[in-house]
Amino acid sequence: MSRWKQLPDTLDEHTRQLVVQLRRLKDRSGLSLVSLGRKTAYSRSSWERYLNGKALPPRQAVEQLARLGGTDPTRLLVLHELAEAAGRRTAVAPATGSTGAEAGPAGDGAAGDSPAEDGTARAAPVPHPDGPEGPLPGPGPDPARAPEAAGRRRLRVPVVAGLAVAAVAAGTALLVAAPWEDGDTPAAPGAAGSSTPAEPSARAHDGPFVYEPGRTYRCDVRRENGLLGAGHSATRDAVLQDSTTGWDVVEAQCLLKHHGFSPGGIDGIYGDLTARAVKRIQDERGLVVDGKVGPHTWGVLRG
Template sequence: MPRWKELPAETSNSERQLLVQLRRLKDHSDLSLAALASRTSYSRSSWERYLNGKKPVPRTAVEELARVCGTEPTRLIVLYDVAERARAKAPAPGRADEPSSPPRSSQPSSPAQNQERGQEQGREQTPDRAQDQDRAQESASTLASASASVRPGRTVPLGWMLAAVALAVAVAFGAGVLTARGWDDEAPAEKTGPVAVGAGYQRGQTYKCAVRRQDGELRAGHSDTREMLLDINSTGFDVVEAQCLLREKGFSPGVFDGLYDERTKGAAKKFQQAHHLVVDGIIGPDTWRELRG
């Protein structure tokens, strides 16, 4: 049996689960890609792209593969629908050939261009920042005018000069502090809510379970999914959420590390049996509904 290629790193968890099941079905049938092409409406190269994650597999291809292999397609269609919804929610990738900003000219800017650019930047500032900078500039100008107005031979009291310098420095410093504080106020707030799947999850780490009821359902704070399919070797915060909810329901898997292993699957089977669900150890929409209830 040929060894499958590693799926692309950008493949989502739901898409990966679908492709793993399709690969297993194809391997168990002992059909080659050429044989699939002869028995379905898709070419050999199309099956190669679909099963290696190079191109999303169509729904009709999933149905035809199940038919050719003599398998009920319902479970595969559920996996396909979950992956399709995940693709619809994913942001569209930007095109590499479209720069986000116009390229900068390598030629030095003329004084007129520099002045115009400075005026444009000034318009983008808020009124408070502009006033603070104007005050600093006025103080500096006043100090320069006072220094320039002193005629040769005349003396200015040292105390006055030091006071003027201190005033100008204080005003300039205050304007800088206000400006910096304004920038800090506009900075995006740090995210403290549940972490999305694949963002920050570390394999081998044990996570805490703080289950509480929110909006009428139980949540452990790691994921808010109600439809993600979890099976052996699934990983991520969705698995941590399921492990915590299983413990809350009295079917603890003993670990809360985000890895769907045999212990977690065994706990899921016991939970499914107790709630009169299909006992397959696969956490899907029906099992999620009971876990969050």
């Protein structure tokens, strides 16, 4: 087991959790940083930065380490989304207090984005909207209205900055809360109060399951041909366990909720809350309590 350095105190909680999980995967794989550099698209020095909290790893780096550690990357990618959101929120706060762009040295990024060592891209500087030589000429201000206009400008800057920060904070809060929410009506994708209809009962599913952070699905449980179903999957024997994802999981979560055993958000991820709900219904119905959904548990869920 590696002896890791203490992570910086400045890391937000989501980034800290992500790095801790990545460190565990690296230790489990038995690979050195040099070996990681050879088996992935990222160098030894890049992995040193990622695993010591000096830089947020790219999404592809997280996926590659998960594969090397023999684990499903879904949970790690959720943490990565939350860490990215926290980073954007931190970046917006000082940016909103700025009154103008700072010009860098000529030629820095002038040819467009250039890839960094860890595979990410550096954004090219944005030119001044009025051209390189300053604002375009136009009619001068009305001296009589100058004080009034100046007052409006001073008021507008803090108001716009405050709205931007509030919007980012609200969006991040929804991202954190939504996947684990347990309400009577699952959140539909889209803004609150939107007239957009909820996710259709998946009798209309026409493609593979793709996990989307914050998205939950509607449970339209009904009995057909003597069996209960929510329309997301017709399986009666699929084996579901920790870290499984897919429409079968959505179906099981809907049926658990219908029987009064809350699995948390109906999000298609077989996590701790879903496993606990499965154990409770197994215990109540006299099944082997292993927290996994197999043919016997499906029989109870659809009965």
